[in-house]
Amino acid sequence: MDLTLSPSEEEFREEVRSWLQENHPGPEPEAGLDEVMAFRREWQLRLHAAGWAGISWPKEYGGRGATMIEQAIFAAEASRQEAPSPANVLGLAMGGPVVIAHGTDEQKARYLEPILTGEEIWCQGFSEPESGSDLASLKTRAVKDGDEWVVTGQKVWTTFAQYAKWCMLVARTDSDAPKHQGLTYFLMDMEQDGVQTRPLVQITGEGEFNEVFFEEARVPDANVVGGVGNGWAVAITTLMNERAGLAFGAISQIQNSLGRLSKLAQETPSNGGSVADDSYFRQRIAQLHIEVETMRLNAYRGLTKTMQSGIPGPEGSLGKWQWADINQDLTELALEIEGAYSMLARGADHAVSGGAWQYGFLRSRANSIEGGTTDILKNIIAERVLGLPRLR
Amino acid sequence: MYFDLTDEQQAIKSTAKGFLASRFKSERIREIAASESGFDEAGWKEMAELGWAGLALPEEWGGQGLGTVELAVLFEEMGYALAPSPLLSNTIAGLALAAGASDEQKERWLRPLAEGELRGTPALIDADGPAEPMSFSMGAGDTLSGEKTLVLDAGDADFFLVATADGGRHVVEKGADGVTVSAEESIDPTRRLFTVRLDGVRPEATLPGSGEDYHPVFHRACVALAAESTGLAQRALEMSVEYAKDRQQFGRPIGAYQAVSHRCAQMLLETENSRSAVFGAAWAADAEPESLPLAASMAKAYASDAGWRVPDAAIQVHGGIGFTWEHDLHFFLKRGRANAAMFGDAKWHRERVADSVLAGETAPASA
Numbered sequence: 001m002d003l004t005l006s007p008s009e010e011e012f013r014e015e016v017r018s019w020l021q022e023n024h025p026g027p028e029p030e031a032g033l034d035e036v037m038a039f040r041r042e043w044q045l046r047l048h049a050a051g052w053a054g055i056s057w058p059k060e061y062g063g064r065g066a067t068m069i070e071q072a073i074f075a076a077e078a079s080r081q082e083a084p085s086p087a088n089v090l091g092l093a094m095g096g097p098v099v100i101a102h103g104t105d106e107q108k109a110r111y112l113e114p115i116l117t118g119e120e121i122w123c124q125g126f127s128e129p130e131s132g133s134d135l136a137s138l139k140t141r142a143v144k145d146g147d148e149w150v151v152t153g154q155k156v157w158t159t160f161a162q163y164a165k166w167c168m169l170v171a172r173t174d175s176d177a178p179k180h181q182g183l184t185y186f187l188m189d190m191e192q193d194g195v196q197t198r199p200l201v202q203i204t205g206e207g208e209f210n211e212v213f214f215e216e217a218r219v220p221d222a223n224v225v226g227g228v229g230n231g232w233a234v235a236i237t238t239l240m241n242e243r244a245g246l247a248f249g250a251i252s253q254i255q256n257s258l259g260r261l262s263k264l265a266q267e268t269p270s271n272g273g274s275v276a277d278d279s280y281f282r283q284r285i286a287q288l289h290i291e292v293e294t295m296r297l298n299a300y301r302g303l304t305k306t307m308q309s310g311i312p313g314p315e316g317s318l319g320k321w322q323w324a325d326i327n328q329d330l331t332e333l334a335l336e337i338e339g340a341y342s343m344l345a346r347g348a349d350h351a352v353s354g355g356a357w358q359y360g361f362l363r364s365r366a367n368s369i370e371g372g373t374t375d376i377l378k379n380i381i382a383e384r385v386l387g388l389p390r391l392r
Numbered sequence: 393m394y395f396d397l398t399d400e401q402q403a404i405k406s407t408a409k410g411f412l413a414s415r416f417k418s419e420r421i422r423e424i425a426a427s428e429s430g431f432d433e434a435g436w437k438e439m440a441e442l443g444w445a446g447l448a449l450p451e452e453w454g455g456q457g458l459g460t461v462e463l464a465v466l467f468e469e470m471g472y473a474l475a476p477s478p479l480l481s482n483t484i485a486g487l488a489l490a491a492g493a494s495d496e497q498k499e500r501w502l503r504p505l506a507e508g509e510l511r512g513t514p515a516l517i518d519a520d521g522p523a524e525p526m527s528f529s530m531g532a533g534d535t536l537s538g539e540k541t542l543v544l545d546a547g548d549a550d551f552f553l554v555a556t557a558d559g560g561r562h563v564v565e566k567g568a569d570g571v572t573v574s575a576e577e578s579i580d581p582t583r584r585l586f587t588v589r590l591d592g593v594r595p596e597a598t599l600p601g602s603g604e605d606y607h608p609v610f611h612r613a614c615v616a617l618a619a620e621s622t623g624l625a626q627r628a629l630e631m632s633v634e635y636a637k638d639r640q641q642f643g644r645p646i647g648a649y650q651a652v653s654h655r656c657a658q659m660l661l662e663t664e665n666s667r668s669a670v671f672g673a674a675w676a677a678d679a680e681p682e683s684l685p686l687a688a689s690m691a692k693a694y695a696s697d698a699g700w701r702v703p704d705a706a707i708q709v710h711g712g713i714g715f716t717w718e719h720d721l722h723f724f725l726k727r728g729r730a731n732a733a734m735f736g737d738a739k740w741h742r743e744r745v746a747d748s749v750l751a752g753e754t755a756p757a758s759a
Contacts, residue, residue, distance in 0.1 A: 003393065069393055258749070262749060290669070290745060294694060300393065300668075304394055305396065318661055379653065381657040382650075383653075385657075386660060387637070391649065
């Protein structure tokens with residue numbers, strides 16, 4: 001058992017740390033999403049120029065070929081320093097890895113480079129209004145027409161669809177096959193008349209997600225990834241990639257939030273002292289720190305296991321569940337600390353910390369829904385980790 | 393970075409699991425729990441032969457010289473097996489002797505303790521003081537007087553390590569003049585508690601160590617106990633999963649219902665978190681001692697809760713049968729509940745964590 005980094009890993013961390021310190025572009029603009037995206041595009045170009053875009057990708061495809069530990073270190077450092085996210089986060093985390101794993105040589109040559117530079121933004125067309133957790137029931141149809149496919153249907157929760165050039169689209173190509181077998185994974189060009197995008201306003205008032213409508217949109221046969229009828233297996237790879245890359249960045253992010261929470265407690269007056277002297281709040285803050293530490297250690301255990309076996313196990317579901325719980329608890333606690341001031345919205349004159357915690361509270365409601373609901377994760381854990389019988 | 397057991401540690405785990413499973417079957421645990429002394433002489437001898445009495449004690453004094461990680465491995469299995477044994481109290485007495493005794497004192501008490509020939513136990517909590525860790529009211533002097541309560545396994549111990557207000561430790565032999573040992577009934581019949589009354593007792597020896605020398609001992613004791621609670625949780629989880637697969641109601645195994653399966657998933661989460669916290673702290677004890685106090689408090693706080701909540705949830709999964717004396721689960725709940733209150737409860741340890749984190753310290757960090 002050894003929780004320390006090797007000298008070369010320490011060196012890598014130093015390299016990441018100092019590069020980020022020197023190149024950090026400062027906080028994201030507070031103006032609209034367009035400005036934020038422009039800012040992130042520029043940031044991604046800088047990352048790419050220094051070889052930090054696609055660090056998990058093999059070198060032959062323009063990545064850095066970093067080890068899993070190095071990926072963890074990079075994610076942790078970037079979050080710790082609150083570096084902005086690159087513009088093409090879905091392309092880097094999912095699109096590229098899927099093309100590398102399942103794509104043809106032509107596809108690799110065509111798509112990978114613009115993902116790395118951020119020149120082409122990617123979005124993910126999986127969920128549908130009637131197919132959320134039960135993804136394999138999706139109804140968007142793709143019908144063969146010569147050497148093209150004609151796509152009709154609707155996707156939802158599509159992050160950055162309004163900026164995307166390519167959509168990782170899973171559509172039904174065989175309605176007679178069992179539901180997991182009739183699906184195909186396409187790369188759909190978003191810049192065509194048959195594709196309409198409409199922002200979906202969420203409880204924070206922002207439009208982070210979209211609805212996407214396909215009306216006889218066209219995809220050439222050459223844009224099928226992994227073969228017709230194999231969409232489910234290909235989609236699963238993307239989801240696994242999503243989870244494996246997230247943990248360490250998420251942990252650093254929560255550690256930062258915990259630091260801010262302690263500061264909030266210390267700066268909030270209460271009973272002649274501060275909230276940080278109040279036993280109830282001290283207990284809850286301590287418990288959050290303990291849970292974050294267990295999450296961090298679980299992630300190391302998971303990483304060790306993955307390095308031994310080569311593939312992330314279903315235990316990753318525990319981390320995603322725990323992350324959602326902790327993030328929600330943390331923001332709920334911040335609102336309790338703020339007391340009456342927690343009524344003020346983001347941007348209000350007297351809002352504490354500009355109302356960041358109120359925003360965080362609202363945004364974190366989605367944490368137990370997005371990327372696999374906590375309820376579904378518990379099913380996965382029960383069935384695949386504990387071996388309990390399936391209800392269905 | 394390798395956060396898992398090594399092959400050697402894995403071997404200790406499987407040896408312990410195998411031995412304890414054959415030695416402590418349900419009927420045997422019940423026999424020991426119902427016996428007058430609660431002490432299993434034969435089991436103790438075998439554990440001593442396996443070298444467990446001195447597992448984490450220095451080799452030069454008859455121990456195995458292994459670390460806190462190995463100790464945690466062993467105690468997780470002790471909890472898993474629900475083993476009734478003075479191994480915990482004896483180990484803590486040994487660690488305290490190793491930390492604070494002179495060579496002569498080590499020769500006299502530590503070596504035989506490590507070899508399983510003598511058994512010691514710490515006598516810490518004063519009847520007239522707060523029942524909190526590292527807070528003692530008994531006055532030090534040529535003689536000792538007062539009442540030490542909640543002393544583990546005192547009935548079959550050979551000597552006590554008595555803590556005094558100055559933080560010192562004194563060896564008092566059980567047979568010394570003025571020592572009265574009386575049994576208290578614990579909620580946990582698998583570990584005995586005693587009151588040790590001292591009336592002008594002249595200690596056999598006073599260790600030269602100071603109070604601070606025993607802080608790492610306390611923290612390692614917390615890790616060992618938290619490991620034991622993790623083992624209790626692991627076993628209760630396994631029993632529940634097994635039962636949920638078997639037990640049929642409404643024409644299906646109850647484990648197919650989400651009310652039951654999600655409860656089991658929650659039990660897994662708490663058990664795994666507890667294990668991670670324990671091994672993180674055990675590793676810190678051996679490799680990064682400056683972060684041990686925080687890591688140990690995190691582990692003990694988490695495992696204090698998980699160690700009884702998971703068995704408690706297991707009783708709910710089992711329904712009526714889980715509430716019977718006939719089923720073993722109540723022993724797990726009781727041991728877990730007693731462990732939760734021992735060596736500082738979750739609230740006490742969370743307060744230590746709050747102290748550190750609000751002062752800006754962070755947990756042991758790698759990436």
